Amino acid sequence: MNLALDVAHVAANFGQFRALNDISLSLEAGETLALVGANGAGKSTFLKILCGLVDSWQGTVNINGTPLKPGSPRQSSELGLALVPEGRLLFESLTVRENLMIGQTARSGPWSLEAIERLFPVLKERRNARPRELSGGQQQMVAIGRALASNPQILLFDEISLGLSPAVVREVYDALKAVRKEGVTLVIVDQDISRVCNVSENVACFFKGTVTHYGPAAGMTAAALHEAYFGGRT
Numbered sequence: 001m002n003l004a005l006d007v008a009h010v011a012a013n014f015g016q017f018r019a020l021n022d023i024s025l026s027l028e029a030g031e032t033l034a035l036v037g038a039n040g041a042g043k044s045t046f047l048k049i050l051c052g053l054v055d056s057w058q059g060t061v062n063i064n065g066t067p068l069k070p071g072s073p074r075q076s077s078e079l080g081l082a083l084v085p086e087g088r089l090l091f092e093s094l095t096v097r098e099n100l101m102i103g104q105t106a107r108s109g110p111w112s113l114e115a116i117e118r119l120f121p122v123l124k125e126r127r128n129a130r131p132r133e134l135s136g137g138q139q140q141m142v143a144i145g146r147a148l149a150s151n152p153q154i155l156l157f158d159e160i161s162l163g164l165s166p167a168v169v170r171e172v173y174d175a176l177k178a179v180r181k182e183g184v185t186l187v188i189v190d191q192d193i194s195r196v197c198n199v200s201e202n203v204a205c206f207f208k209g210t211v212t213h214y215g216p217a218a219g220m221t222a223a224a225l226h227e228a229y230f231g232g233r234t
């Protein structure tokens with residue numbers, strides 16, 4: 001059986017600066033990976049590569065057995081990838097409903113607009129509001145809903161809980177359970193390592209562009225994590 005996501009020896013430069021070096025990891029369909037690491041470790045760059053937002057990189061990425069081309073957001077979307085970006089990046093001139101509709105693609109699946117509004121009822125109540133009229137938590141729900149609207153097979157979250165209140169973080173993580181139930185493969189970047197590890201099968205820690213720890217999330221001890229986070233190979 002093909003892996004949902006199979007990454008081998010991926011490297012990326014920004015000019016002379018090597019942002020990622022020899023990244024290899026893989027996810028089975030339906031698996032959740034926690035992606036952690038300090039500032040500048042390369043987490044966002046890695047997610048952007050998967051979404052076709054980095055024009056030049058080396059190595060191979062296979063999505064369900066199909067090789068990913070660098071810098072092709074269209075191909076990434078067609079292969080079922082969707083990103084909930086850091087800072088939401090909503091369309092300010094569009095309403096909540098229109099932001100959700102922007103995410104829709106030709107792919108069908110469980111995430112109709114109605115299903116998304118059932119997941120986050122506030123999106124139905126505020127359907128005609130503009131993003132700037134929403135709280136940060138509501139904006140994050142729109143961003144998640146917009147990504148779900150594409151009925152993704154692999155859903156990527158960058159800084160999923162950044163700037164959100166504890167109550168909203170709980171609501172967002174509760175929603176992930178429903179998303180996982182539909183068999184979606186998840187990669188989640190979160191600064192709160194224990195929280196993200198709690199919902200993940202595996203955890204990868206990046207440090208200065210390399211993988212310093214990769215293994216079952218349940219086996220992640222505080223000592224191993226500390227070492228990986230600050231560059232030690234465990």
Ligand SMILES: Nc1ncnc2c1ncn2[C@@H]1O[C@H](COP(=O)(O)OP(=O)(O)OP(=O)(O)O)[C@@H](O)[C@H]1O
Pocket residue numbers: 014017019037038039040041042043044045046
């Ligand atoms: N477009 C770019 N041009 C030049 N350098 C970049 C670019 N994007 C990222 N970098 C650099 O690549 C490195 C990795 O950045 P990246 O944003 O992927 O890290 P991160 O792990 O997401 O960090 P953070 O926790 O701060 O979000 C950093 O040193 C960053 O300055």
Ligand SMILES: [Mg+2]
Pocket residue numbers: 043044045086158
């Ligand atoms: Mg980042």
